[in-house]
Amino acid sequence: MSKIHITELVLRDGHQSMIATRMRTEDMLPICKKMDAIGFWSIEAWGGATFDACVRFLKEDPWERLAKLRRALPNSQINMLLRGQNLLGYRHYSDDVVQAFVKQAVNGGVDVFRIFDAMNDIRNMREAILAVKKLKKHAIGTISYTTSPVHDIAYFVSMAKELEEMGADSIGIKDMAGILTPTIAGDLVKAINAAVKLPIHVHSHATSGFANIALMKAIENGASIIDTCNSSFGEGASHPSTESMVAALKGTQYDTGLDLVKLQEITAYFREIRKKYWQYESDFTGVDTRVLINQVPGGMISNLSNQLKDQNAIDKMDAVLAEIPRVREDLGFPPLVTPTSQIVGTQAVLNVMTGERYKSITNEVKNYFLGQYGQSPSAVNEKVKKLAIGDAGVITCRPADLLDPEMPRLISETERIAQSDEDVLTYAMFPDIGQTFLQERNAGSLKPEPLLTKESVNTAAARYAPNEFNVTLHGETFHIVLTGSGHAGEDKRPFYVSVNGISEEVVIETLSEMEVSGGNKGGGKKKVAIASSGRPRPHHAGCVTTAMPGTIVAVKVKVGDKVTAGDGVLVIEAMKMENEIQASKTGTVVAIHVAKGDAVTPDESLIEIQPD
Numbered sequence: 208m209s210k211i212h213i214t215e216l217v218l219r220d221g222h223q224s225m226i227a228t229r230m231r232t233e234d235m236l237p238i239c240k241k242m243d244a245i246g247f248w249s250i251e252a253w254g255g256a257t258f259d260a261c262v263r264f265l266k267e268d269p270w271e272r273l274a275k276l277r278r279a280l281p282n283s284q285i286n287m288l289l290r291g292q293n294l295l296g297y298r299h300y301s302d303d304v305v306q307a308f309v310k311q312a313v314n315g316g317v318d319v320f321r322i323f324d325a326m327n328d329i330r331n332m333r334e335a336i337l338a339v340k341k342l343k344k345h346a347i348g349t350i351s352y353t354t355s356p357v358h359d360i361a362y363f364v365s366m367a368k369e370l371e372e373m374g375a376d377s378i379g380i381k382d383m384a385g386i387l388t389p390t391i392a393g394d395l396v397k398a399i400n401a402a403v404k405l406p407i408h409v410h411s412h413a414t415s416g417f418a419n420i421a422l423m424k425a426i427e428n429g430a431s432i433i434d435t436c437n438s439s440f441g442e443g444a445s446h447p448s449t450e451s452m453v454a455a456l457k458g459t460q461y462d463t464g465l466d467l468v469k470l471q472e473i474t475a476y477f478r479e480i481r482k483k484y485w486q487y488e489s490d491f492t493g494v495d496t497r498v499l500i501n502q503v504p505g506g507m508i509s510n511l512s513n514q515l516k517d518q519n520a521i522d523k524m525d526a527v528l529a530e531i532p533r534v535r536e537d538l539g540f541p542p543l544v545t546p547t548s549q550i551v552g553t554q555a556v557l558n559v560m561t562g563e564r565y566k567s568i569t570n571e572v573k574n575y576f577l578g579q580y581g582q583s584p585s586a587v588n589e590k591v592k593k594l595a596i597g598d599a600g601v602i603t604c605r606p607a608d609l610l611d612p613e614m615p616r617l618i619s620e621t622e623r624i625a626q627s628d629e630d631v632l633t634y635a636m637f638p639d640i641g642q643t644f645l646q647e648r649n650a651g652s653l654k655p656e657p658l659l660t661k662e663s664v665n666t667a668a669a670r671y672a673p674n675e676f677n678v679t680l681h682g683e684t685f686h687i688v689l690t691g692s693g694h695a696g697e698d699k700r701p702f703y704v705s706v707n708g709i710s711e712e713v714v715i716e717t718l719s720e721m722e723v724s725g726g727n728k729g730g731g732k733k734k735v736a737i738a739s740s741g742r743p744r745p746h747h748a749g750c751v752t753t754a755m756p757g758t759i760v761a762v763k764v765k766v767g768d769k770v771t772a773g774d775g776v777l778v779i780e781a782m783k784m785e786n787e788i789q790a791s792k793t794g795t796v797v798a799i800h801v802a803k804g805d806a807v808t809p810d811e812s813l814i815e816i817q818p819d
Contacts, residue, residue, distance in 0.1 A: 211461045212248035212432040214286055214408070215449055217477060218276070219251040221440030224412065226487040228260035231655070232272045234483070238476045239279035245465055245473075247283060248432055249319045252276050253312075254287030256545070258295040262637060262644045266653040270315055270629040277316025284318040284345075290545060291324040292331040292607050296636040297546040297571070299579065301610040302334045304617070308632050309338035315629075321379055321410075323349035325547040328581030329369050330605040340374050347408055348375025352382045352395075353502060355540035357585045360391075360398050367399045377406040377432070382421070383544045384502040385412035385444075393424035400429035410434040412446055414498040419447040419455070426461050437470070439477030444492040450474065486659050489516075491524065501528045502535070502543045503552070511552055523559050530555040530564075537591045538575060539583030550575055557786065561754045568595045570778065570785040578602040624649060639760065639780070639804070742800040742811040749792045749816035752809055757781030759805045764814070768796045776814055779807065794818040 222230040235252075242250060253273050261269040277285060292299045294308050309320070320339045324331040332348065339346040348370030350363050367378045378399060380387070387395075387409075396407055409425040411418040411434075422433050435441070438448035453465045489512040503511065515521045531543070534555045541547040550571045558564045574580065576592045578601040602609065613635070618625075621634045624645040634641040647653045736744040745752050761778040764770060770790040777788040798815040807813055 209431065211426055211430075211456055211463050213449060213452070213463055213465065214249045214251055214410075214432060214434045215242065215245075215247045215437065216251045216434055216446055217437040217440050217449075217473075218242075219253065219255055219257055219286075219288065220434075221436040221445050222484075223256050223260075224436075224445040225440050225443070225492050226481070226484040227489075228256045229264065229484050229487050230480070231265055232267055232275055234480045236275060236279050238473055239276065241469065241473055241476075243280045243283050245469060247465075249284035249286040250280060251286040251288065251321075251434070252280070253285065253317060254289055254295060254321075258636060262633060263640050264656050266644065266647070266655040268629075268648065269633070270311070270627075273312070273315040273317070285316050286319040286321060287312060287317045289320050289322045289335055291322055291335050293325070293546055294335075294636065297549065298574075299331070299606045299610065300635065301613040302607055303612040303614045304632075304635055305334045305607075306338045307614055307628070308635075309335060310342065311629055311632060313339075313342045313344055317344070319345040319347065321347045321349050321381070321408075322375075323351050323379070323381055323544065324581065325351065325544050326541055326581040327351050327366060327584065328605075329366060329373065331581050331607070332370070333373055333605075334607065336370075336373050336375055340376075345376045346374070347377050347379040348373065349379035349381050349408075349410075351542035351544050352380055352387055353384070353540070353542035354386060355584065357540060358542075360395055363395060364398050364402050367403050367405075371403045371405055375405065377408055378403060379408040379410060380425075380430075381544065382409070382411035382418070383542070383548075384498050385414035385418050386499055386502060387411050387418070387421050389417055389420040389424040392421035393428045396425045396430050397428040406431045408432040408434065410446075412444060413442045414444050414494065415496055416494045419451060422447055422452060423455070426456075437474055437477055439474050439481055443494055483658055485661060497528060501531045503528065503531060503548070515556070520560065523556075526559045527552070527555050530558050534558065537588035538572070539585045539587040541575075541584060546571070547575075547580070550580075553781065553786070557754055565591055565594050567754055567786060567788070570787050573787075576601070579606050581606060621645070639758075643804075740806075740808070740811060742807075742813070743815075744810055745812045747815075749794060749797075749818050750812035751776055751788060751791050751814040751816065752812065753777075753779050753781070753786075753788055753807055754809060755779075755781040755786075756806070756808045757786070759801050759803055759807060759813075760785055761803060762799060762801065764796050764799070766796050766799060770794065770796060770816060777801070788813070790814075790816055792816050792818040 218235055222228060253269070253276070258269040261267040261272060289295070292305060294300055294305060320335070322332050322335045322339070327350065336346045336348060350366050352363070370378060380395065392409065396409065399407055407430045409422055409430045411421050413419065426433065433452065434446060435449040435452050436446040438450050441448035450467060450470045453463050453467055453470060456463050457467070491512045511527070512521065512524060515524055515527070531551055534551045535541065535543065538551060541551070543551060550569070553569055554572050557567050557569065561567055573595045576587065576595045577599060617631050617635050621631050624642065625631045625634065630645055634645065644653070736746070757779040759777060760780050763778065764776045770776060770793065772790050772793045774790045775787040776790050779786050779788055794816045796814060797817045800811070801807060801813045
C-alpha cells in the first residue's frame, strides 16, 4: 500500500463551511509559500461558492484570485470544485460555455477538477469531464453521497463504473453533509475499489462527529487520497483536521510523509486570520447530529444561518432544518449539494416564513419539476408538482441538449463591459451581479462589504445608546434592534434596524417630513405609512409583497395590465435563488413601486392591484 495523499481544503471548503466563504485573497497569499512546501497532493483553492462570494460580497475578481494563487503556489496542484453542467452557477449552461470555462480555468492555473452533479445524473458531468481530459488535466468523477430509499452501495458502484468508462482519472466520494458512517465508508470504498481500477478520493464533512473514523475505514479499504482541512478552519461543519489525520497515520503503512511541525505553522497563521471574520461565525457550524436527518451540507450551513440572520429570522433556523428533509422527499430525494441544496433550502425557508407550505414556489423548484436539472433519483410528490407546474410537460433528455450555443450571445451582451474572456464568463455565471461587478470595477468604485471589529462594536455599545430597546407609540409597542449604521452624509445617515423582526433601513436627517400618499374612492386623502425605502407599506388586499428580503430581477407587468390572482408579476432573487411573486388579487395594476435591481423587504408594497 502506497502512502496516503492529502488534499488541503482550507483555502476553499474550510472557510466556506465556517465563515460563509468570506476569506479574502489578501489573507491567503502570505501563507501560500509555506503551504506550497508541505507536499499536499493538491490544494483546493477555487470553485464552489468562492466565485460567487468574490463577486457578490468581496468585490474581488475571482479570476485574479486564481492567477495570484497560481503564482503563490508554483509547486502545488490547484484543485477546484466544478458542478458539472452547472459550472459555478445555479443553472445548466450550454456545452460551449462549459468548454470555454474549463479552458480559462486551466489557463488560470487549475490542475485538478472535482466534477459532480447535484442529481448524480452522469449525463450532466460528461461534457465537463471531456473538456478537462482534452486539456490533459485531472478529472475526478465525483459521486455525491446521500442516503434515501433509493441510494445504496449498488447505486454508487454503478455510478463509479460509468464515470470510469467516461474517462475520469479518479473516483471521488463527496460526503457533503457528513453522513457517511465508518462502516458504510469501508463497505462503499471496498465495493468501488473492486469494480474500477481508478484511485479513490474521499471527501467528508465532520458535522456528525465521525468523519475522521470514516476516513480511516475508507483508507483501510483502498482509498488513496483524502480531503482534510487545517484545524484552524477544521472539524464541525468543515472537515477532519489535516494535522490530526497526519498524526493518526504517522508510522503506519499509510504514513502521509507530511511534516506536522510545519503544518502547525500554517495553523497558527490561520487561527489569527480567522479572528478578522468573527461577524460571520455561526452557532451552527459545530458538531450537530441533526445532520443525520436533515442532511444539510457543511458548505451550506454557515451561509444559511448568515442569510437567516440578515433577515432577522435566525430564530426560524430549527424550523427550517426540520422542513428541509420534508421538501427533499417531495422532490424525490435529491442529494443536498449545490444547487439542489439551495433549491431545497430556499423552498424550506419560504415554507417556514410564509407559514404555509408551497404558498410561494421558487422558479428553481418549478424548473426542477420540469426536469431542467436532470432526472430525479426517485418519484416526486405529484401534488406538489401539480402546484408548481400544473400539467406542463417534463423533459427526459440531458437538459443541455436543449440549449443552443450561448457564447456568441454572451460576448455580444458584454461587449461594453468585458475586458477579457474571463469577464464574459463571470457575466455568464451571474448575469445581474456579474454585470454590476464589472461596471463597478471599470468605474473604479468596487467596495467590499465591511469587516467589523469587535472593538468598534463594543466601544459604540459602551459610549452610546443601547442597540436593543422597545418603543411604544399610540398604545402599540415595537421591539427595535440596531444592527448597524452607514457613514454620515452631508445631511443624513442610514441606520440598519429590525422592527419586530423585520429588517429596516432608517435614514436620520437634519429635517424631515412625514410622508403621506393617498386617494380613495371617496376622493378624500388617506394616510399611508411609508417604509424607509420610500415605498408604501401594504395597506389593502391588492398590495403585492415578498416573503423574504431580496433583489428585484424582473417586473413582469405594467400599470394598466389586467391580472388574475396567482399570475406572476415579479421575480425576486433571495438566498441566491429566484422566486416568482404572484398577484394577490384579480384586478388591474394601478401602481408599481419597484424596478429591476431594487432591494426589497417584506414590509413594503411592491405592486398595487385594484381588485375587480
